[in-house]
Amino acid sequence: MNTINPKVDVYLSKAKKWQEEMETLRMIILDCQLAEEVKWGKPCYSFEENNIVIIQPFKEYCALLFFKGVLLKDTNGILIKPGENTQAGRQIRFTNVREIVEMETILKAYI
DSSP states (O other): OOOOOOOHHHHHHOOOOHHHHHHHHHHHHHHHTTTEEEEEEEEEETTTTEEEEEEEEOOOOOOETTTTTTGGTTTTTBBBBOOOOOOOOEEEEEEEHHHHHTTTHHHHOOO
């Protein structure tokens, strides 16, 4: 597992919503050997200095956004285009930790 970034610890400790969901996503992502940092004010994960995923808390859900998700084979039909003007990014949305835990194997395959 890659090193935990203390800046992400601080970010998560201050989160008012989706804290447990973001922590669960973080552990799954780190298990995939990605580098952890804070970019655009959110936990962001990269491989060989290329951004792969970012954890995004929203009002109604917590999301895992794949920067180039359009290039992924979405065999499980779980990737969502976040907005009409979004080009490459695709996200997977969660409303509770159970959903994340149940999808761990699928998430690792996508990452």
